[in-house]
Amino acid sequence: MQRNILLFFLVLSSLKLIAQPVPAVDENIPHLVTFGKEGDKAWGDNDFTQIIFYSVPKDHTEPIYIRVFDPDVGGTVDEQKGEWDSRMKYSIYGGEGACSNDDAKKINLSGNFKSGTLLGTKSFTENERYDGKWYTFGPFNPTEGEYLPDYGGYIIKVVIEGVDGDDGNLYRLFMSQLPTENQQVEGAFAFYFRYKFRLHDDVNEISHIYPFIDENVLAIKQTNFDWDNDGFIRIISVAKNGEFLKVSGDNDWSESLHEVHPNEKNTSYDIQLIKKKTAKIKSNNVVIFLKNQYDELMPFYSVPIGGIPKYKYSIGIKP
Template sequence: MAQPVPAVDENIHALVTFGKDGETAWGDDDFIQIIFFSVPESFQESIYLRVFDPDTGGELDEQKGEWNTRTTFSVFGGAGACSNEGARRIVRDGNYKSGTMLASRSFGNDARYDSKWYTFGPFNPGEGELLPEYGGYVFKLVIEGISGDDGNLYRLFLSTDREQNRPVEGAFAFYFKYKFRLHDANNEVSHIYPYMDERVIAIKQSNFDWDNDGVIRVISPSKNGEVMAISGENHWATSTHQITADDINSSLDIQLIKNKKANIKSNNVVIYLENQYGELLPFYSIPIGGIPKYKYNIGIKPKAPVK
């Protein structure tokens, strides 16, 4: 049970969205972030979606020249909020604002919200889109940099309380394309957790603007640190990795390990995952089935990625 995004197990500094006039070399390829929250069908109480530091200006955010960025946070539910293909595409050229808008607000440089929480809601769980395959009623949060060129860094929490972060029992977050800031400290390891169902026989990972900041590797029942391709500044890198029978019905632990010698600061990264059919695979805030461990008795040696 955990609804902070980034989640505790992910060990990620913050989410990031730049204004639409920003430079992609700063680590945001399209200036839009989409986060989904799933609430169990059995949950009956009101819920709130809280945003930490929603404005762009101050200690947490990334400045480029004068603070001139506005960011819109919009909450969607109802039919199509998640099931509409436009909401789950890598290229945000379709109806990614599908569903029914439940709340929306734009923030500029406003000290009232600097390093403070802003709360959307209350929402009735039934206002989400009922998708049992995603665990219940699904809400979508679309974060869009509508002007300016600064980076807005923020964190999220799905709560039962307007004023405090109180977890919604059984709820979780998931995302198909994840944009975040790595920690500055070079001894930190961040994690993301996709789940492999019985349909997956191979995955293709794509990452953007990694800045060659260390390595990305995967731990699973059959993989003991298999290395993934990494990108340089303002570029994409992709690699394909086979999924064995031992990995089915398990999460993967994709580890983002910083370069201990490079001392790279303020590194913003984009990453997504596809299966062998080109379908996007979600990352989950809670690793389904727990954090995976390598099974030493399988005897499979890590293979180099196929580029």
């Protein structure tokens, strides 16, 4: 798709200093989640692998670092099942194919989702040294990433795998200019094609994810896993004022099709995840992804490109 020029300038115009945490501040999501490979899928992780991409502008020449909060599997943040017996592997990739390889976007475990050049890797088990603390990978030269103008610059891929055990690893990421603190890289942002995360326990908290609807998208098909019937998911856009997505139950998949209004082209969707007030479901882990009418996966962005969409009554359609 010819998205690069429009996307690049829209990203630059919408970036904030909070663009590089994953989950992002605007998303209001507590943690990413990945279980050990012997985990029970009914706990909210369908394949025990997560892939996050970072885009670094071509004109950024200083070293970058990938930082992981609470990288170990144990302690107060993570989700225990029996004994702490899990091992989590974090790997950083750049070079040709890191993002352009379709297996990486699909998380095709039987394919080459570890495409590209390995830049760094480390595995963690239960370890108080890393519990509730940051671990830093790098430094990396931005040019070690895969250069893709369609995605705004040099792309660095972070692969998180549950290689042993059955516990849940809850963690966060940050791309930084410094190894010892989180300092944003100007113009950088994150994106992801299959998003796996923990919802808030507080029923009053609303989480958000932000896909961009480019000029070629006519319809989206959303798929979610293990929502546990924990409330509802809706779309807010310039033309949709709360169109509902079909939600899944426990250890279940659900999907629904949604047409794109012409005025939604080249804007973001605000997909809101709203918990049921009465259910009070705790520790709910969810998987969600989108495809366009060509059956291509669509990325979510750590910042809503063009800004958080506001419904315009003059062009709206009935929800």
